[in-house]
Amino acid sequence: MAETDKDSTKSEELDEGIEVGVRRLTPERIQTVINSVLGAETGARFKAYIQTCIHCGLCSDACHFYLSNDKDPRFSPVGKVKQTIWPMIQAKGRVDAAFIRRAAQIAHTECNLCKRCVQYCPFGIDIAYMMSMVRRIIHKLGVTPLYLQDTAHSHAATMNQMWVKGDEWIDTLQWQEDEAREEIPELRIPLEKEGADIMYSVIAPEPKFQAQLIYQAAVIMHTAGVNWTMPASMGWDNSDMAMFSGDNEIMGRVKRAHFETAARLKVKKIVMGECGHAFRSVYDMGNRWLGWAMPPIPIVHAIEFYHDLLKSGRIRIARKYDKPVTLHDPCNVVRGGGLHEMARYVVSQICEQLVEMHPNREHNYCCAAGGGVINCGPPYKNKRMAGNRVKAEQLFDAKSRGAETLIAPCHNCHSGLHDIVHHYEIGLDIKFFGDIIYECMEKPENP
Amino acid sequence: MNRMLFWGMTILSIAVAVCTAFGQEDMELVDNGAFDRPQRPPAIFEHDAHNEMAGLDDCAECHHLYDESGQKLEGESSEDQMCADCHELKDVGSKPGLRKAFHNNCKGCHVAQEKGPIACAQCHVR
Amino acid sequence: MHALYQFVAGPLAWAAFIVFLGGLLYRLIRLLILVRNREPFISSYMSWRYGLRSIVHWLTPFGTVRWRTMPVLTVVTFVFHLFLLITPIFLLSHIVLWDEAWGLTWWALPDVLADIMCAIVIACCVFFAVRRSTQPEVRFVTDSSDYLILLLTAAPFLTGFVAYHQWTEGAWMTILHMFSGELMLALLPFTRLGHMLLGWLTRAYMGSEFGGVRHARDW
Numbered sequence: 001m002a003e004t005d006k007d008s009t010k011s012e013e014l015d016e017g018i019e020v021g022v023r024r025l026t027p028e029r030i031q032t033v034i035n036s037v038l039g040a041e042t043g044a045r046f047k048a049y050i051q052t053c054i055h056c057g058l059c060s061d062a063c064h065f066y067l068s069n070d071k072d073p074r075f076s077p078v079g080k081v082k083q084t085i086w087p088m089i090q091a092k093g094r095v096d097a098a099f100i101r102r103a104a105q106i107a108h109t110e111c112n113l114c115k116r117c118v119q120y121c122p123f124g125i126d127i128a129y130m131m132s133m134v135r136r137i138i139h140k141l142g143v144t145p146l147y148l149q150d151t152a153h154s155h156a157a158t159m160n161q162m163w164v165k166g167d168e169w170i171d172t173l174q175w176q177e178d179e180a181r182e183e184i185p186e187l188r189i190p191l192e193k194e195g196a197d198i199m200y201s202v203i204a205p206e207p208k209f210q211a212q213l214i215y216q217a218a219v220i221m222h223t224a225g226v227n228w229t230m231p232a233s234m235g236w237d238n239s240d241m242a243m244f245s246g247d248n249e250i251m252g253r254v255k256r257a258h259f260e261t262a263a264r265l266k267v268k269k270i271v272m273g274e275c276g277h278a279f280r281s282v283y284d285m286g287n288r289w290l291g292w293a294m295p296p297i298p299i300v301h302a303i304e305f306y307h308d309l310l311k312s313g314r315i316r317i318a319r320k321y322d323k324p325v326t327l328h329d330p331c332n333v334v335r336g337g338g339l340h341e342m343a344r345y346v347v348s349q350i351c352e353q354l355v356e357m358h359p360n361r362e363h364n365y366c367c368a369a370g371g372g373v374i375n376c377g378p379p380y381k382n383k384r385m386a387g388n389r390v391k392a393e394q395l396f397d398a399k400s401r402g403a404e405t406l407i408a409p410c411h412n413c414h415s416g417l418h419d420i421v422h423h424y425e426i427g428l429d430i431k432f433f434g435d436i437i438y439e440c441m442e443k444p445e446n447p
Numbered sequence: 448m449n450r451m452l453f454w455g456m457t458i459l460s461i462a463v464a465v466c467t468a469f470g471q472e473d474m475e476l477v478d479n480g481a482f483d484r485p486q487r488p489p490a491i492f493e494h495d496a497h498n499e500m501a502g503l504d505d506c507a508e509c510h511h512l513y514d515e516s517g518q519k520l521e522g523e524s525s526e527d528q529m530c531a532d533c534h535e536l537k538d539v540g541s542k543p544g545l546r547k548a549f550h551n552n553c554k555g556c557h558v559a560q561e562k563g564p565i566a567c568a569q570c571h572v573r
Numbered sequence: 574m575h576a577l578y579q580f581v582a583g584p585l586a587w588a589a590f591i592v593f594l595g596g597l598l599y600r601l602i603r604l605l606i607l608v609r610n611r612e613p614f615i616s617s618y619m620s621w622r623y624g625l626r627s628i629v630h631w632l633t634p635f636g637t638v639r640w641r642t643m644p645v646l647t648v649v650t651f652v653f654h655l656f657l658l659i660t661p662i663f664l665l666s667h668i669v670l671w672d673e674a675w676g677l678t679w680w681a682l683p684d685v686l687a688d689i690m691c692a693i694v695i696a697c698c699v700f701f702a703v704r705r706s707t708q709p710e711v712r713f714v715t716d717s718s719d720y721l722i723l724l725l726t727a728a729p730f731l732t733g734f735v736a737y738h739q740w741t742e743g744a745w746m747t748i749l750h751m752f753s754g755e756l757m758l759a760l761l762p763f764t765r766l767g768h769m770l771l772g773w774l775t776r777a778y779m780g781s782e783f784g785g786v787r788h789a790r791d792w
Binding site: 486487538546547550551557558561562564565566567568569572573 | 574575576578579665666669672673676681683684736737738739743744746747748
Binding site: 044045051054058071082125337340 | 604605607608610611612614615617618627631637638639642643708709710711712713714715719765767768771772774775776778779780783786787788789790791792
């Protein structure tokens with residue numbers, strides 16, 4: 001562990017976002033920003049959390065970073081609060097640049113905002129929310145990790161996460177439509193179809209480097225006979241890294257563009273691909289920032305969508321996936337949306353055998369990639385790997401009981417678990433639900 | 448006459464001695480026999496020593512008597528009765544229950560006079 | 574000693590009760606005003622059903638995953654809080670005082686039982702102190718204030734226990750006992766002991782969010 005720590009400290013020095021930002025700090029600026037955020041942007045919740053926390057440490061065992069780092073108390077949820085918020089409050093914002101540097105690392109790379117600790121705290125204190133407030137301070141101080149800040153810049157400039165240009169987006173959809181028509185000639189990816197039932201939205205990494213997922217979604221939509229459309233304008237991206245960088249203003253702009261695009265197309269609901277953080281951004285955080293308690297247009301995550309299609313028989317499985325699978329419960333759609341039973345129904349319909357990992361459902365361990373952590377990039381990969389040994393153990397246990405394929409219905413989880421599986425040499429095939437459904441479903445006959 | 452006087456004096460002496468022996472020996476504890484399963488030991492109370500120290504001459508100071516309407520009867524006292532003869536275990540109207548009566552009588556006076564024991568353990572000694 | 578006793582048993586006791594109840598009320602009102610001014614959305618998520626559902630689970634020994642993962646601490650925690658509340662309220666000596674002051678009386682614990690419960694509360698405090706100083710994850714987030722509020726809680730029980738067993742002469746231990754109890758009550762709303770009030774609210778909010786929005790168990 002000590003070696004990993006050393007490695008990660010070394011690699012963190014490569015993060016120019018933090019290092020350059022820290023060099024620009026002045027004590028006055030630190031104090032002003034901390035006091036303005038803690039004073040003007042927090043309220044009853046924050047106050048109650050600080051005043052109620054009895055420092056009992058019961059949240060510790062909830063955290064994969066803590067468990068994976070040999071129960072190092074610096075990684076426990078309350079330990080992270082102790083290293084960030086408590087001194088800020090006690091010193092009334094008079095903390096130094098080195099403190100801010102460390103706070104940025106803690107809030108951005110040692111916490112996935114997974115909220116598992118909420119389930120372990122007798123008072124239900126939301127430490128993920130407190131870490132978000134630290135990130136907000138870090139953002140306002142300009143010390144956000146470089147890779148994450150880059151995605152937030154992309155959101156601000158292009159309204160998508162991956163600097164996808166307007167023509168590239170349409171090009172990619174038409175390219176995938178062309179590809180899919182090789183298989184199903186009458187298939188279309190309907191662009192800008194006003195009055196369609198469903199607007200299908202994805203995260204920018206799909207057109208950027210996983211275009212086959214759009215292909216698969218189109219085949220599923222077509223086969224199920226869904227009246228759907230995708231926007232040709234900005235607002236097609238449902239992802240939101242600004243939400244994780246503490247740039248709430250950009251988060252609000254991105255979410256507004258997304259909801260307004262759906263409203264312009266007069267769709268009944270938005271169906272989104274297999275992504276967790278995007279679900280959090282449209283179902284939990286972005287809508288609230290914009291003033292809606294719940295999303296203004298119903299949001300249907302891919303898990304629920306597939307569940308409904310399978311249950312109503314609109315797609316049929318020709319031959320169930322025969323390798324034993326294990327299922328990862330993504331925090332944002334399970335602890336954040338309660339889709340765990342629907343996910344299990346989908347598994348039961350498309351796979352021969354499910355090997356559960358333990359703990360599971362809303363108590364599942366996070367993938368350590370979510371919450372913008374994987375988006376902080378290569379400087380933190382070692383820390384991320386060391387910080388999720390418990391997940392590796394969980395996966396290895398499932399594999400030892402026969403699992404060969406790991407279903408991860410979330411982009412961040414998918415990438416994070418890919419890293420874990422390789423780093424710990426677990427040897428599991430990782431798939432989305434869409435991959436398996438596409439592979440196993442009955443498709444229209446090719447004439 | 449002399450003989451009668453002798454016998455008379457003798458009988459009187461014996462009577463006084465007997466009365467002193469049986470009736471006037473100084474008590475050491477408050478009788479808590481009326482309580483059902485008392486939780487604390489009976490209160491320490493040395494009657495004569497207490498009264499001497501407190502300079503108490505009027506028996507009615509403690510051995511009070513109240514009429515039916517709750518008016519204290521001045522000039523009358525009740526040293527021929529047990530406290531429990533009047534005070535029941537529970538309050539009855541304005542008449543305090545036995546425990547409260549004891550506490551009011553002892554501690555109430557100690558508090559008012561700023562003398563004597565006041566904390567639980569000072570009277571209910573184990 | 575008499576003047577001190579009367580002050581501690583009289584005006585100071587009144588002051589402690591008033592500061593305790595008034596302080597809790599003040600904290601509650603301040604918080605509700607803050608909710609209204611800053612986070613009015615909280616009330617749109619608050620749900621009696623889901624809030625209470627979460628509270629009931631957390632109030633049930635072994636009723637949550639967390640309680641089940643650490644049986645010893647769970648038992649200690651429940652016993653401690655239960656006895657902490659029950660013992661002083663149903664202690665005969667306290668009832669005697671309330672009876673004499675206000676004519677209020679209710680069922681009392683037998684002294685022997687109350688004595689054992691008091692000893693258990695003290696033992697739990699010792700357990701917490703030891704846990705705090707030996708468990709790395711607790712020690713890391715502990716400062717002197719944590720021991721201080723533990724001492725503040727234990728003090729009335731310690732002094733009460735000593736006074737009951739009459740290990741000291743005179744009234745001063747009883748006076749100290751009353752004073753320590755009053756100190757705890759008066760400081761409670763203004764220290765983290767205030768979790769007695771706020772804990773219900775934070776749990777209810779989280780229960781409401783998990784029930785109404787997240788559709789997941791928070792226990």
